Amino acid sequence: MAVVAQRAPWSRRAKEIRRHTLIYVGLTPYLVIAVFPILWMLITALKQEPDLYRMDVVPFWFHLPPTLKNFEFLFQRTFYGDWLVNTLSISLFVSAITLLTAVPAGYALARLRLPFAENLGIAIFMTYLVPSIILFIPLSRVVSELGLQDTWWSLVVVYPTFTIPFCTWLLMGFFKTVPFEIEEAAMIDGCGQFGALLRVVLPVSWPGVITSVIFSFTLSMQDFLYSLAFVSISEQKPVPLGVATELIRGDVYFWGSLMAGALLVGVPVAIVYNLFLDKFITGITGAVIK
Amino acid sequence: MSDSRLVQADRPTVTRRSFLKVTGAGATGGALLAMLDARQAPAQLKGTSLRVILWSHFVPAYDAWIDDFAKKWGEQNGATVRIDHIPHLELPARYAAEFAAGAGHDLIYFAGQILTGQYYRHLVDLSDLANDLGTRYGPWMPSAKSAAQVAGVWYAVPDYFISIPVLWRKDLFESVGRPAPKTWDDLRVAARLLRPKGHPTGMQFSHCNDANHNWRALLYCFGAKETDASGQSIELDSKETREALRFAKALYDEGMTPEVFSWDDASDNRYLASGVASWIHDAISAFRTTEDTNPKVFKETYVLPEAAGPGGTWNVGEPNVWAIWKFSKNVPAAKEFILAVANSQKEAMGASRGYNMPFLRRRYDKPMPGLGQDAKLGTLQEQDKITAFFGHPGPMTPAAQEVLTTFIVPDMFTRVARGASIDETMKWGVGEIRRIYAKHKAT
16 A cells, blocks of 8 residues: 555556646747847847858858847847837837727727627728738828828828727727626715726726737837838838838848847837737637627 | 920921920920039038838848938938838839829839839829930830830839849859750759759749749740730630640649749749759849859859740740829929939949949940949840830730739649640630729729
8 A cells, every 4th residue: 555655656657747738838839939039139139241141051050259240230220229219109109099099989889889899890990901001101191191191190191090909899898898897886975987098998808908908019110111101211110111211232142130130129029928928819819709 | 294294296397486395395304414514412402301211122222322321312412302212012012092182203214013004194294204214324115115105105214123033053064064045845854853952943833023034034935925016915725825824724734843832932043042943033132042042052153144935935934113193292302302312223222232233335335333243143234135024015005904913824834734724724724814994094
């Protein structure tokens, strides 16, 4: 009996180890696929130019001493600093505009029992599906009339056209999950409709709000077509446009600086994104299943 | 209609109106020439601003030169000039937005994708400028007109074109006992011998600019034509085209590796700079990249203006032209700026390290800046004699432009290289081209 009693925990531990091993072995290919582009960016950003063109050696490591020249080029010979500020400003403004618009819109469609609210919600979401390649031509007229051509403010006006529809639809799903009873209880306690939204509905819909912010922020950061169409002045460009238009010349690519530029923007966003990962997953799945 | 076009008109009698117009044009032209001689723009430019859009030149030094040139020109004339640079492939989207908005840059630039035929109704007639430049430095290469004229009117002014020669490795050719290449057959034999030794060749079987240029060069060298000289009748379905397709299939089978199906415009640059390629067909950007990154390979890299084929020697260039929107807020300054750049062509060509090939014949006086002093690139000083552009021998019409941008010609070569029959490929390719031309005729 004693032997059996001693074996049992070991057997459980072995099972546990085997289970974890299998999980990590299964995850490893996905991890490699996910991390490889970042690793490649990092190595390329730190490589000397001649090292990039050597095909007789394994390309995944350094064969000449690493260099920071590509980063220096980025900050000293381009407007990368301006592009970073522009990108951040655009993303913050767009996220704010999106929240200010999508929260009341989603709330009204989900909870005010408006006629045709469901169909209206679907119609709003459908506008998100219209590709930007079709929209940029009529929007250029709007941007011109507003006198915003060739400033990053034009993008603050344009990006909400695709962030608001999606976020409204997303928040609609969330607001529907909030029981009417707690909102009514808040109203009995003296809250108006707006107060109930602010004090009760929004706090319990926090994952949806976070998801909307992340979505607006990242979509604003990664757009290329609208910024290409509306901004041509170097110091007014956001990062995606700046690196693609100033670091690619004809058929010559400044690979090191391109990768350095992508890395400096991509890694912080990935870290922030991971900090809110649980909320983001709850946000997406919560909205989808309602 | 511009005054200069009236000057050119063939009129049997002289009426009072025509006399006034002719003398008016003469006076305007004379004033323009006087200003050009003095390198001074009209007084009305003072206090104005000029916005220019250009492609991001592959030679950063050229962009620095033109930016500096614009600044100095602006200071001399009391005008503010700003130049924006974006990659050539992104220019059409920008123009579509500017056209829709009815606002944007005063002076625009078609690089590679020539949209003169598409937008000419909204572009300023530049015949006076073009004719003046033709008189001063010309004549224009005949193919220049097809990039800039619509129905005989200059709606654009050619600036320069990019040549796409053969860049080959002398040491590798010698290692298999091959002399300097002269023909496409020479290149094929060398590729066949060098691929087993780890030095294949490569031309893009994909959707990129180089694919359009390279396979068209082969087509034209085999005597194939895209259209007739008027640009109206499609002539691609020919024995010569079939021969070119057959040759390309053999070249791929014997001398390339499958990676060429995924190549972009920069892939052949890397192929040469890495020391792998035995030869490539590319702009001298690849030559310069190799010079900067792999001096050993660069030392052995030589330039052939173009390989000869059974139908002659035709190099397919990438044209670049200036144009001015009718909604431009500063047409006079835009025209003056074009003139100023054209007058400084030699400095511009030097700044581009020999990349900017002129459209005007007298600019080919040797030694040409950036080329004449270079033992290898010196061979490119007669490139005007062998250069054709897409649509050859027809003009760069909107239909020809659409055929170019939809990559039908490279797709035909790709299909054959992948094993499709030549008959099926011809049927598909010519069918697609006919559909495009019919659509443009209908509009």
